[in-house]
Amino acid sequence: MNLYYKYLPQLIGQTDLSRNLKVLKELGFAGVFFPYYKPAYSNNGNKRQVYYPLEKANEYARQTGLKFGVYVACFQSSRLWAKENFSPPVNHTGTSYIPDGHYFPVCPNNPMGMDNFYRIVERLAKLSPCDFYLFEYLRFPFNWQKEDLDVQYHLPKFCYCPFCVTEFSSVMGEVVSYASQIMDYLAEWLDWRSNVITNLIGIAHEALAKKGRLIISVPPLALIDLPFTTGQIPGSITDMGCFLSPKLYHPSKPNNLPWIEDILDQYRLEINLNKLFPAMHVRSQDEIDQCLQLGDKYQLAGALLTIIPPAMN
């Protein structure tokens, strides 16, 4: 299995990109994933941030013999939240989402979020081809880092914003606005949500699949809970020809190999594992070796690693 490095400019500090890429090549990485967005925050202790334009980074990676991927947050944006007329996602009790940490979710039915998504796809389509396009947060809001991963609720937590209920009502041909009403139409509501997400993935696929491979990021939930919680249907994503990238880390599961294997075993029942391209956090060479062993054991397409310092120092 090939390992790919998720490049986080804020973790690297002021070093020369082409030198970093050579180090990654020497360490055995097959490629590098670069952020679409310049990091939104600028103060990072005494390390000065650097950001290279995507085209330049792509060129350097190729010169170094590395594959090049770009990763982009779709419906997650503190920039959109900062806009005056932004309307946040709403939960089933009618309460607006309150940002917690770095997660600023945007409803996929929010016109501002949709415009942003179309702009991202359009721009990526104009740039030189990348080997991979990793779409993160291409789903309904779910703060997976802060949530219990054992999904026990009867309605998805988000989103019940005016855009969602209006759109759903027009599909149903009657006004459906309260959670209690939605409960009566739960199957239709879940279908409709999945259609919204599948259509958006289809738009990205249509624009980019000829240039490179699409990868859709999903939270580390049990496979059966994904459509309910996020609107993402793993089987239809891989049928479209995209890779799936479950995030195989969680604050409550540090170094938890049995947990990772449990998720992969569930996937194995429904998805061809060579369509899986998980994202993992590693802290040491031992953990990198562990990922390689997992990749060989499960025959994964690849793995995207975030190296948590101090391993990189």
Ligand SMILES: [Zn+2]
């Ligand atoms: Zn909504």
